[in-house]
Amino acid sequence: MSERATKEGLKISAPRILVMGVGSSGTPAVARMCELNPELDAVAIDTDTKGLEATAAIRVIHVGRTVTNGCSAGGDVELGRQSIEKDFSNIRAQLRQADLLVIVAGLGGGTGSGAVPVITRIAREAGTLVLCMLTLPFAFEGKSITRKAEDALKRIRTHADAIIRIPNEMMVDRSDADLPVEQIFARSQQMMIDGIFALWRMLSQTGVCGLDFACIQIMLRNCDGFCHYAGADASGVDRGTAVAEKIVKHRLLNDGKVLEKAAGLIIGLTGGPDLKLSEIDEVMRQVQEKLPEDSWVNFGVAIDSACENRLSAIVLVAEEWKEPLMDDARRQMGFGFNSGQGELPLETIGKGRFANLDSTIHEGQDLDVPTYIRRGIKLPR
Ligand SMILES: Nc1nc2c(ncn2[C@@H]2O[C@H](COP(=O)(O)OP(=O)(O)OP(=O)(O)O)[C@@H](O)[C@H]2O)c(=O)[nH]1
Numbered sequence: 001m002s003e004r005a006t007k008e009g010l011k012i013s014a015p016r017i018l019v020m021g022v023g024s025s026g027t028p029a030v031a032r033m034c035e036l037n038p039e040l041d042a043v044a045i046d047t048d049t050k051g052l053e054a055t056a057a058i059r060v061i062h063v064g065r066t067v068t069n070g071c072s073a074g075g076d077v078e079l080g081r082q083s084i085e086k087d088f089s090n091i092r093a094q095l096r097q098a099d100l101l102v103i104v105a106g107l108g109g110g111t112g113s114g115a116v117p118v119i120t121r122i123a124r125e126a127g128t129l130v131l132c133m134l135t136l137p138f139a140f141e142g143k144s145i146t147r148k149a150e151d152a153l154k155r156i157r158t159h160a161d162a163i164i165r166i167p168n169e170m171m172v173d174r175s176d177a178d179l180p181v182e183q184i185f186a187r188s189q190q191m192m193i194d195g196i197f198a199l200w201r202m203l204s205q206t207g208v209c210g211l212d213f214a215c216i217q218i219m220l221r222n223c224d225g226f227c228h229y230a231g232a233d234a235s236g237v238d239r240g241t242a243v244a245e246k247i248v249k250h251r252l253l254n255d256g257k258v259l260e261k262a263a264g265l266i267i268g269l270t271g272g273p274d275l276k277l278s279e280i281d282e283v284m285r286q287v288q289e290k291l292p293e294d295s296w297v298n299f300g301v302a303i304d305s306a307c308e309n310r311l312s313a314i315v316l317v318a319e320e321w322k323e324p325l326m327d328d329a330r331r332q333m334g335f336g337f338n339s340g341q342g343e344l345p346l347e348t349i350g351k352g353r354f355a356n357l358d359s360t361i362h363e364g365q366d367l368d369v370p371t372y373i374r375r376g377i378k379l380p381r
């Protein structure tokens, strides 16, 4: 966690987020993110020097110098894997300062599909939380490219905490048949840029209503490998309704059907100083109406003076909710992990159907009250 001091001298911890663009589609996406948001900590990684030279404004790592001689991996996943393995220590050094690593890549080529499984493994070993935002190939790219992407996805899943898949095919409507393909690619790239920017904003800004790194950790560690992302924004008087409608019908949420089986959901809203309670209420009501009763929901609201008259929302949705492994549970509790620790807001809430029974008093202590409350022990989260 990095620390900054407020005017009052209070130290505020902010999670350090490192965004890593890998391969020819990850690199320009990350470069564009940095143009829009120069504060973003980002690095581009590729075997292909041409792509890296075009993004001179950001930190770049050229991998596989001796494997591909500065060219791309030419679709060869094994060359992509070897290239990154050769620069293992450089990648590990990048992770030293990161609490959350967000990897952006297109699967189906050689560099992204070969390198991302290795990078996620290195990050896992370093104890860094890993979220991947990956595009999946169009059907027209053919079966062998689709298979390469699927294989890579399986390997990435064994190491990454969570993967957001952006199938390029989902970016296309029937009415798009005559659009230049570059424009369609740009659409999925824009989805990744918006998503990462919204996530960064949510974690970096002080919200009026908390959504912090701990919430994101819980979501990413429990989502059983995959989660969905959707973002929306609108301006004007009806912005609350407009944002809510975009989210509940979002194409990345399978036109909203993903919400109907959501096991967990995080929603972050950002508005200007003019943000109204009724707008928050409208978005939350429409989203919650879609969710199963027992889903885990967490939400936050942040105010950004640049968002006057605007409202934006980001949702992360998990369809599965796994029981955390012992190792994960320990990390969630902050043991041996560099997350901010807080206290669980636990309190005694009545004795239910035992309310009319006498308490069990032993040596002056009421044994019906849990030990951690009797002894004033604070549980970390
Ligand atoms: N969103 C988006 N996806 C792209 C773009 N170009 C390619 N893709 C997708 O990303 C997949 C991987 O392509 P690249 O990123 O070019 O491949 P790479 O990882 O650089 O691998 P090599 O070039 O073989 O070293 C493709 O199969 C496409 O589905 C793009 O401009 N935008």
Ligand SMILES: [Mg+2]
Binding pocket: 023, 024, 025, 048, 072, 073, 109, 111
């Ligand atoms: Mg390439």
